[in-house]
Structures are given as C-alpha cells and as structure tokens.
Amino acid sequence: MDQKHIKISDLVCMAYFCQLQKVNRIDMTEVKSPKKLIEVALPLDDINREAARAVIFAQMVNDPGYQQGGGFKYGVNKEEAAKRREALFDIIRELVKWENTNNEEVLERARKEIRKSWREICALNQDHPQAAELFNPDELPAFHDPFAGGGALPLEAQRLGLESYASDLNPVAVMINKAMIEIPPQFAGRAPVGPIPEGEKQPKLSDDWPGATRLAEDVRRYGHWMREQAEKRIGHLYPKVKITPEMVAERPDLKQYEGQELTVIAWLWARTVKSPNPAFSHVDVPLASSFVLSSKKGKEAGVEPIIEGDRYRFKVRVGKPPAEAKNGTKLGVAQISAACFREARLIRSM
Known part of the structure; x- marks a missing residue:
C-alpha cells in the first residue's frame, strides 16, 4: 500500500473514534501504525474454538518484529521478536480456554498488552495535528461492530477492556446486545439490592462485586422470589410424586428414592x-x-x-x-x- 495514503482500516477506526470524541473533521495526515500481530502470525491450531477473543486481541496488539518506513521505526530483531511473539501467543492460548472466560488474571494480562500497544501508537503519533483528540494514551479506542448479530465480538471486546458499541437491523439482535454489553456495565462494582432468600446470610458491605456479578446475583434473588410467589399461587396444580414400593417394583432405578416426594421436572x-x-x-x-x-x-x-x-x-x-x-x-x-x-x-x- 502506498505509504502516502492512510490505511483504510486506520481511517475507519479514526472516523468512529472521532465521532465518539465529537471531532468535526479528520486530518488526513498519515497515521503511523506498526503491523498488528494478526497481520504477521497467529497460533491458529489453538484458537479454533474461541476465535473471537483471540482475533480481537491480535488486532489490538502490535507485532514485535522490526518495521520501518512511513516515517517511523519500530520493533526488535528477529530473535527477540520471536520470543516476544511467543509470549503473546501464550496469552492467546490462555484466553481461548473456556474456563478462563472470566479469569481476571488472564484477561488483565491481555488488557495490559493492549494498553501497551496503544501507548506505543500514541507515542509514534504525538506530532499528529489531532494527537490530543485521536491519540490519548490513557483512553483506548472504542470497538464498533455494525453487524453485531448475537454480540460475540462486542462482548469479547468489552472483556478485553474496550468500550464496545454494537448495531444491527434485527431487533432481536439489538435486544440481545443491550442485555449483554449495555446493561451489565451499569451495575458493575455495586452491591445487589434484591430480597435475600430466607436462610441466606446478608453479604458484607465490603464484599466486592466485579463485572456483572452484582447483576447476576440480583437476577438469582429475584428469580428465587418469583418462584416462591408462583409456588404460593399455583403450586397446588403441580403436585409432587411420592415414590411407592409399587413404583420401585416397576422402576428399580427409583429404589434410592423410595418413600420420598420428588418434584416433577416436566409436564406434558x-x-x-x-x-x-x-x-x-x-x-x-x-x-x-x-x-x-x-x-x-x-x-x-x-x-x-x-x-x-x-x-x-x-x-x-x-x-x-x-x-x-x-x-x-x-x-x-x-x-x-x-x-x-x-x-x-x-x-x-x-
């Protein structure tokens, strides 16, 4: 690509970032940006199952390889770059594990690398005419998915510390995205307010409620309350079943429940x-x-x-x-x- 012209991907990012910052126009001065990790290498065998999180991370971090041209130099020699690249691959391998979906330690490692890469880009563009508006090292660029669908990409971007925006023509998709990326952050860090189920202890005021844990706890509490109310009103229409010796004779697998009253889990x-x-x-x-x-x-x-x-x-x-x-x-x-x-x-x- 002609280095005298701004990259299309950078232009899109700038346009949206400027929109968020209420910038009236974009100065077409060349943006200095090293290649991203995704442009150089990826551990494809490791990211096939949870690609969204890995792809966003690889799009946000700079590749450590040596690069020059376009008015800047960046990176290290091949040997050192290979070591640093492998360290980034290790983060990706941890990110894609299902059990690490909400692992704050793993996510923070990824966020740290994203913030580091963004600060490097800001440093390279400190002489840009709109550096104060476009390249604030303390404010990461926002993530926008104009065809968000079920919202996997905006959600993963949010987990990685980016401010996420999503849009879609399908009203169902819009509702899903609101429930996943717009509403939960509004309750982050706040204590739940729902009625505590009988028999449970009042949580301490000092308890921490990171991410969407407060909202999830309130959903659980109100769900318990609604179940109790429903049982009071229509519970008599759904009687429990007592396991009798006659039933055990026909169903030996019920032997361990003989004499007990069991809740019916399905009604036809x-x-x-x-x-x-x-x-x-x-x-x-x-x-x-x-x-x-x-x-x-x-x-x-x-x-x-x-x-x-x-x-x-x-x-x-x-x-x-x-x-x-x-x-x-x-x-x-x-x-x-x-x-x-x-x-x-x-x-x-x-």
Missing part, C-alpha cells in the same frame, strides 16, 4: 375435546399426537392411558412402547381428530 400438556359418545359426553379426551416419550434405543419410554369407568389416568412405562402408542389420540394433520378411548370412534371437527 394437551388440548382436549368432548367425547362423541353420549354416555361419556362429559369426558374431556386429550388430543395427543403420540404417547411415546423416548424412542432412543436402550432408553425407550412411553405413556399408557388407563381407563377407569368414565375417568382415565396416565402412567409412564419404561421399555419399548406398543406400536399404537405412536398414534396417540390424534389422527391426521389437515383435520383435528382423536380416537375415543372407549368406542374407538373418530372425533372430527372443522
């Missing part, structure tokens, strides 16, 4: 229609497309409807369900139809 709901049989017209017949709960080999299970006079109940059976269980009570797609339990007659409704 079905629409109902009245039975067409005049003798049972008061009975609500469920419309179920299938009575099979699991068809996975070795883990088959299904629901068995048990008829008791003009009433019925359901029982979960472990093992391969009978063939008719696949049909449930619904027959057909274009029409709503169901098999009557007692008469095997069809119910058809338009």
Whole structure:
C-alpha cells in the first residue's frame, strides 16, 4: 500500500473514534501504525474454538518484529521478536480456554498488552495535528461492530477492556446486545439490592462485586422470589410424586428414592375435546399426537392411558412402547381428530 495514503482500516477506526470524541473533521495526515500481530502470525491450531477473543486481541496488539518506513521505526530483531511473539501467543492460548472466560488474571494480562500497544501508537503519533483528540494514551479506542448479530465480538471486546458499541437491523439482535454489553456495565462494582432468600446470610458491605456479578446475583434473588410467589399461587396444580414400593417394583432405578416426594421436572400438556359418545359426553379426551416419550434405543419410554369407568389416568412405562402408542389420540394433520378411548370412534371437527 502506498505509504502516502492512510490505511483504510486506520481511517475507519479514526472516523468512529472521532465521532465518539465529537471531532468535526479528520486530518488526513498519515497515521503511523506498526503491523498488528494478526497481520504477521497467529497460533491458529489453538484458537479454533474461541476465535473471537483471540482475533480481537491480535488486532489490538502490535507485532514485535522490526518495521520501518512511513516515517517511523519500530520493533526488535528477529530473535527477540520471536520470543516476544511467543509470549503473546501464550496469552492467546490462555484466553481461548473456556474456563478462563472470566479469569481476571488472564484477561488483565491481555488488557495490559493492549494498553501497551496503544501507548506505543500514541507515542509514534504525538506530532499528529489531532494527537490530543485521536491519540490519548490513557483512553483506548472504542470497538464498533455494525453487524453485531448475537454480540460475540462486542462482548469479547468489552472483556478485553474496550468500550464496545454494537448495531444491527434485527431487533432481536439489538435486544440481545443491550442485555449483554449495555446493561451489565451499569451495575458493575455495586452491591445487589434484591430480597435475600430466607436462610441466606446478608453479604458484607465490603464484599466486592466485579463485572456483572452484582447483576447476576440480583437476577438469582429475584428469580428465587418469583418462584416462591408462583409456588404460593399455583403450586397446588403441580403436585409432587411420592415414590411407592409399587413404583420401585416397576422402576428399580427409583429404589434410592423410595418413600420420598420428588418434584416433577416436566409436564406434558394437551388440548382436549368432548367425547362423541353420549354416555361419556362429559369426558374431556386429550388430543395427543403420540404417547411415546423416548424412542432412543436402550432408553425407550412411553405413556399408557388407563381407563377407569368414565375417568382415565396416565402412567409412564419404561421399555419399548406398543406400536399404537405412536398414534396417540390424534389422527391426521389437515383435520383435528382423536380416537375415543372407549368406542374407538373418530372425533372430527372443522
């Protein structure tokens, strides 16, 4: 690229940075910027799983190799550059580990290198006509993703200490980005205010709440409160199940829970229609497309409807369900139809 012309990437960064700083115009004086690590080398085998964080880091730190031209000299000899580059690779290898997503020690190492590279760029451009506005060594350039989608890049940039901005035409993406990168920072460092669940201790005023931990704690507390309120109002509609000896006889895996009352973790709901049989017209017949709960080999299970006079109940059976269980009570797609339990007659409704 002709060194007399500013790099396109630098121009974009400058344009957005100037917008944030309310600069009316951009001086086209050449910006002195060493090559970034991403332009020279990357440990690709190590960053395939968590590339976003690694790529942003590599875009922000300067490559230590010797460079000259464009009115400046930068970097060290090949041997020393290889050592420093490997040190940067080590940071990347730690950054991409899932368990280090919120590891402040690892993240701070990366932030330190980013701040160092930015100060070097500011020093190279201290004679720029707009140095005071564009190259403040104490204020990192902002990160902007104009097509943010789910917000992975702005979120990772924020973790690395950059002020993140995101935009997208999709309103769902906008809402996701607001929840991830706009709202949590507003609560950083503040103590939670939600109602403390019964039995838990009041946290000390001196407790530290870094990052989004305060917001997460408030979400947990209010979630607990909402669960308690819901249980008071509609808990009777979701009774617990007592494990009886009869159940254990059919399900040996429940032996350890015999005599206990367990919370049901899944409820299956079905629409109902009245039975067409005049003798049972008061009975609500469920419309179920299938009575099979699991068809996975070795883990088959299904629901068995048990008829008791003009009433019925359901029982979960472990093992391969009978063939008719696949049909449930619904027959057909274009029409709503169901098999009557007692008469095997069809119910058809338009």
